[in-house]
Amino acid sequence: MLPSPLTTWVQEQLGTAVAAQRPVGGGCIHRAWALELADGRRLFAKTNDARHLPLLDAEADGLTALATAAAGDPVVPRPLHWGERGGQALLLLEWLPLARSPGGSWWALGASLARLHRRSLEQSDGRFGWHRDNVIGAGPQPNGWRLRWGAFFAEQRLGTQLAWAARSGRRLEGAEALLEQVPQWLEGHGAQPCLVHGDLWSGNAALLEDGRGALFDPAVYRGDREVDLAMARLFGGFPEAFFTGYAATWPLPEGHQRRVELYNLYHLLNHANLFGGSYWSQSQQSLQRLLRRPPLG
Incomplete structure (x- = not known):
């Protein structure tokens, strides 16, 4: 199950509940989650122990800079919220709909x-x-x-x-x-x-x-x-x-x-x-x- 601090945090930050969640691949450092919100949006989240918040803070900083420079070309997911809640470090990102088969360039x-x-x-x-x-x-x-x-x-x-x-x-x-x-x-x-x-x-x-x-x-x-x-x-x-x-x-x-x-x-x-x-x-x-x-x- 999704850690309850993240569920509560999403509700507080976005004003909508998490309707469904599932673990997804997201690297070897953090736990990663696909979130389905009650308003129909899909988001990506990373969680870890609170001591790893500096890693997620650095990632959020880098993504923000890269997304600003990219201006959508290429696509870079923007961080929506990040912080610490209930002893956990949390990072919430825009969802990227990855292609399941080659179709892009x-x-x-x-x-x-x-x-x-x-x-x-x-x-x-x-x-x-x-x-x-x-x-x-x-x-x-x-x-x-x-x-x-x-x-x-x-x-x-x-x-x-x-x-x-x-x-x-x-x-x-x-x-x-x-x-x-x-x-x-x-x-x-x-x-x-x-x-x-x-x-x-x-x-x-x-x-x-x-x-x-x-x-x-x-x-x-x-x-x-x-x-x-x-x-x-x-x-x-x-x-x-x-x-x-x-x-x-x-x-x-x-x-x-x-x-x-x-x-x-x-x-x-x-x-x-x-x-x-x-x-x-x-x-x-x-x-x-x-x-x-x-x-x-």
């Missing part, structure tokens, strides 16, 4: 992401980072502002993950050498501080029943747009049409393929710190490959 979703990235620059002040720290999965994601992308990625992304690993007794060979080179590697291709999804693996995007594409579960910040395209190739990856649609709308700069592994090392390290196992060997191997390559540009 991954090409169009890629094009939509390109438009979102480009449109988001209209509100940029030229810095990389975000107004608050948030999370990447269940891992901490610091977002201190930096004027230079290379410094931001070295310090706030790879540096924090490698320091986390070291505190756990996992010192990766070559880590210091890599961090020294990253700023120079990333200064030559004109990175701009786009609003990025930040956690764009295939489980955080979908096609809807009406054919449109949707993005959700972000870890937003202002960074090089290439980080979203790089992660979209990790953990199974998106259909190739997604990348074709993006490139047709806003082509990536020369050499972007060579930066994919560097950007995805961040996510491998995060998975290693969170889950351990073979992610440690994958991270070490990736790090060594990067150090053996000619300088990135």
